Amino acid sequence: MILLISDLHLEEERPDISRAFLHFLRTRAHQAEALYILGDFFEVWIGDDAISPFQRSIAQALRQLSDCGTRIYLMHGNRDFLLGKAFCRAAGCTLLPDPSLVELGGEKVLLMHGDSLCTQDQAYMRLRRWLRNPLSLFVLRNLPLAARHKLARKLRKESRTQTSMKASEIVDVTPAEVPRLMASHGVQTLIHGHTHRPAVHRLEVAGRPAQRIVLGDWDKQGWALQIDQQGYQLAPFALDA
Numbered sequence: 001m002i003l004l005i006s007d008l009h010l011e012e013e014r015p016d017i018s019r020a021f022l023h024f025l026r027t028r029a030h031q032a033e034a035l036y037i038l039g040d041f042f043e044v045w046i047g048d049d050a051i052s053p054f055q056r057s058i059a060q061a062l063r064q065l066s067d068c069g070t071r072i073y074l075m076h077g078n079r080d081f082l083l084g085k086a087f088c089r090a091a092g093c094t095l096l097p098d099p100s101l102v103e104l105g106g107e108k109v110l111l112m113h114g115d116s117l118c119t120q121d122q123a124y125m126r127l128r129r130w131l132r133n134p135l136s137l138f139v140l141r142n143l144p145l146a147a148r149h150k151l152a153r154k155l156r157k158e159s160r161t162q163t164s165m166k167a168s169e170i171v172d173v174t175p176a177e178v179p180r181l182m183a184s185h186g187v188q189t190l191i192h193g194h195t196h197r198p199a200v201h202r203l204e205v206a207g208r209p210a211q212r213i214v215l216g217d218w219d220k221q222g223w224a225l226q227i228d229q230q231g232y233q234l235a236p237f238a239l240d241a
């Protein structure tokens with residue numbers, strides 16, 4: 001059995017979510033061969049050198065799971081793209097590039113965070129290109145901590161006001177983008193998060209039935225996609241279960 005989650009937006013201010021996640025690790029994830037975390041795992045990450053005791057406790061919980069034999073894969077989101085090698089080593093997880101082509105349950109599947117699919121949001125796409133450029137990343141990683149905290153606050157504030165002003169189609173995935181991208185990777189299944197609109201979308205790729213599975217964010221409830229002999233099951237669960 002394989003589990004995929006995304007958009008937990010873990011932060012100290014939401015102990016209900018971290019509690020639910022730690023419970024999820026001890027129970028369902030413990031039974032899984034692999035756990036995929038497709039971005040925005042943390043609400044904010046300003047660098048592995050600025051890890052807080054809260055974030056360290058999450059890394060230790062992941063480490064415990066990977067020591068028990070569950071493989072853990074982590075992909076960057078737009079909030080935590082500065083997660084680096086030191087965190088992955090501490091947490092016992094493997095960093096996946098976005099996009100990643102993997103084999104899950106005998107099928108080739110494309111995994112993404114999902115923000116790069118929202119191509120209609122041109123201002124965001126420009127910012128994303130700038131933030132993910134190796135030179136900018138180098139500069140960001142080497143800024144003093146106080147400057148990184150300040151920048152992270154500014155980016156979050158801007159993202160919130162921008163998102164609330166933009167039409168909902170603009171901050172969602174561009175539909176025409178999806179079949180083209182899936183065909184170019186030769187997959188019939190795409191799994192991503194980011195939009196906080198959990199759903200299984202049926203479509204056609206290269207003349208065959210295909211699916212785009214959107215993972216849910218953890219807020220009022222948790223979400224996980226389970227892949228096993230029964231196929232793909234996307235379902236919510238109570239945070240206090």
Ligand SMILES: [Mn+2]
Binds near residue numbers: 077078194
């Ligand atoms: Mn996101």
